[in-house]
Every structure is written in structure tokens, then in C-alpha cells.
Amino acid sequence: MDQRTLLVINFRYHLVSLAAVLIALAAGIALGSGPLEDKDTQDDTRAASQTTDTGVRAFEVGYAGRTAPTLLKDKLKDRPVLVLTVPGTSANEVKDVVNDLDLAGAEVTGEIALTSKILDSSGRQFAEGVARQSAEDVEEVTGADDSYGRIGGALARAYMADQAGALDETATTITSAFSEGGLITETRAPKRAATLAVLVTGPQRATGGDQSTVIAALAAALNRSGQGVVVAGPSSSSTDGGAVKAVREGEAASEISTVDVTDSAAGRVVTVLAAVAQAAGQPGSWGTSRSDSGALPK
Structure with missing residues (x-):
């Protein structure tokens, strides 16, 4: 069999595998259950989403774009959602997640970027000091028993x-302190508090x-406020x-929803479906075969 024939077969294999996954997604089939549950199928899904063939990727993006409005319509209707990012997060992935949240009817209250200064452990004492000083009477901070519990608690009080409802004076004080300290950047400043957060990582x-x-x-600290948080990233x-x-190995693993396929258009749709599940009190881990709950929420 010559090399050209092998390339054609490989392309068709990825195309058929991807099409099967997306058709199942459009039909609302939960890939985590039933006959499509096996690991090989999920591995095929991951391989298809990561292929470098531009034709296949264009097909996947186009298909997800056509099916997402039907899948997501009104699933988060009028629900205020905060979007958080960290250094290294793909701007295009965040943009698509926000667009899909809009398709679901969510109100994206704002976008907050956590900086390296808050994420580097060397800056822990400084960040904790900012949290304590700006939120000295806030229960989410005073009741926490560790540094990042206090830091996350202050962020939760500021935005969730x-x-x-409207953001009050305490929220404004915390936001100003964290911004002036270089711990966060308000990419799009929130106008009101959110009940749900989606943190997109790199x-x-x-x-x-x-x-x-x-x-x-x-x-874990943010998850104690409102209806919690979804943490999503690429494979x-x-x-x-x-x-x-x-997150999946952390203390709040069973309470936080996670997705590990934001590097595919369908995966960004799954991120919003995970937010729907989180809001309904049904957290899980979705995406690749490393995800315990299957490919997407039921």
C-alpha cells in the first residue's frame, strides 16, 4: 500500500471518528453512557480534535458552530456568569467559550484575568495580605483556614x-486592592455579581x-460561593x-466541574454544558478518556 493511500485512509478515519462524535453531540447523546462509553471511542475523539489536518479542524469548527445554537439554547437563560482566565490561556478559546455562553442565554458579567503574581507561590504572602486588608470583615476570608482559601474567598466576595445583584462597596474595595496590587486584571469589568464562574486555563x-x-x-475557594465554578482547559x-x-485531585474535586477539551470547538460547547450541570448541582469531569464522567454531561 503506497504512502498516498495511507494518508487518504488516515484522513477518512479521523473524519469519520470526528463526525460520529459531533453527530452524537448534536443529538444530545451522553457519550459517557451506553454503547459509546468505551475508552477507544474517547481516545478517537481526542485524536480527532488534535489532528493537524486543517480540513478536519475546519469541519469540526463548522459543525460545532451549526449545532451549538440548538444544543445550548436557553440552557443558562439570564444566569449571570463570571469568566476567569490565567496566563497562558488561549484568547480564541476564551472568546468561543464566551460566545457559547451567550448562545446559552447566560449573562456574562465580566472577564477577570488572574496574573502570575497571584498564581506564583512566591507571592502568596503579599496576595494574602491584600485579601486580609481589603476584606477584613468578610466571612469568606476570616473563616478560611489557609492562605489561598482567604485569597480565593476575597475574590469570591468581590465577584460572586x-x-x-449589584456589586457593593466591599466588592469594589476588594477589586481595587487586587487590581492595584497587580494580582488581577479586569479584562471586562463586571457590573453585577455572578452566581456561577467559568475558569478557563491554559x-x-x-x-x-x-x-x-x-x-x-x-x-476550591470560589466554588463555595453561588453555584460554584467550572474549570476548563485543553487536553x-x-x-x-x-x-x-x-483540580480533579484537589480537596473539592467532587464539587467542581471540569472539562479538558477546550482545544476543540465541540469541547468549548461541552464547557458550557458543564456549566449547566454545575448550576443544576450535578458537577462532573468531562472530556477526554481521563475524565471520569464521560465526554459530555447527559
Whole structure:
């Protein structure tokens, strides 16, 4: 069999595998259950989403774009959602996640970038000091028993609440302190409190083990407010040293929803479906075969 024939077969294999996954997604089939549950199928999904063939990737993006409006319509209708990012997060992936949240009817209250200064453990004492001084009477801070619990608690008080509403003076004070301290950047400043957060992280090489552990600790603190948080990243984020893996192995693993396929268009749709599940009190881990709950929520 010549090389040209092998290339054609390889292309067709990836195309058929990807098409099967996306058709199942469009039909609302939960790939984590039933006859499509086996590991080989999920591995095929990951291989298809990571292919370098531009034709296949264009097909995947186009298909997800056509099916997402039907899949997501009104799933988060009028629900205020905060989007968080970290250094190394893909701007295009964040943009698509925000667009898909819009398709679901969510109100994206704002976008906050956590800086390296808050994620590097060398800056822990400084960040904790900012949290204590700006939120000295805040229960989320005073009641926490560790540094990142206090730091995350202050962020939660600044941007999240059990019910949507205006940001008060305490929230403004915390936001100003964290911004002036270089711990956060308000990419799009929130106008009101969110009840749900989606934290989009980058690949394993961008976060590394140290920052990933901090991200997991901050996510655990944020998850105590409102309806919690979804942590989503590309496939490598669920490998050793990645932020999604750190969350899945962390203290709040069973309470935080995670997704490890944001490097595919369909995976960004799954991120929003994970937010729907989190809001409904049904957290899980979705995406690659390293995800315990299957490819996407039921």
C-alpha cells in the first residue's frame, strides 16, 4: 500500500471518528453512557480534535458552530456568569467559550484575568495580605483556614454571590486592592455579581505544577460561593502538572466541574454544558478518556 493511500485512509478515519462524535453531540447523546462509553471511542475523539489536518479542524469548527445554537439554547437563560482566565490561556478559546455562553442565554458579567503574581507561590504572602486588608470583615476570608482559601474567598466576595445583584462597596474595595496590587486584571469589568464562574486555563506547559496547584486551591475557594465554578482547559491540562488535573485531585474535586477539551470547538460547547450541570448541582469531569464522567454531561 503506497504512502498516498495511507494518508487518504488516515484522513477518512479521523473524519469519520470526528463526525460520529459531533453527530452524537448534536443529538444530545451522553457519550459517557451506553454503547459509546468505551475508552477507544474517547481516545478517537481526542485524536480527532488534535489532528493537524486543517480540513478536519475546519469541519469540526463548522459543525460545532451549526449545532451549538440548538444544543445550548436557553440552557443558562439570564444566569449571570463570571469568566476567569490565567496566563497562558488561549484568547480564541476564551472568546468561543464566551460566545457559547451567550448562545446559552447566560449573562456574562465580566472577564477577570488572574496574573502570575497571584498564581506564583512566591507571592502568596503579599496576595494574602491584600485579601486580609481589603476584606477584613468578610466571612469568606476570616473563616478560611489557609492562605489561598482567604485569597480565593476575597475574590469570591468581590465577584460572586448566591443571588445576582449589584456589586457593593466591599466588592469594589476588594477589586481595587487586587487590581492595584497587580494580582488581577479586569479584562471586562463586571457590573453585577455572578452566581456561577467559568475558569478557563491554559495547557500544562503554561501553568506547570506550582501554578496549577494554586489554581486548584483558588477554584476550591470560589466554588463555595453561588453555584460554584467550572474549570476548563485543553487536553494537556488534565495531564501531570496541568491545572485541570490538579483540580480533579484537589480537596473539592467532587464539587467542581471540569472539562479538558477546550482545544476543540465541540469541547468549548461541552464547557458550557458543564456549566449547566454545575448550576443544576450535578458537577462532573468531562472530556477526554481521563475524565471520569464521560465526554459530555447527559
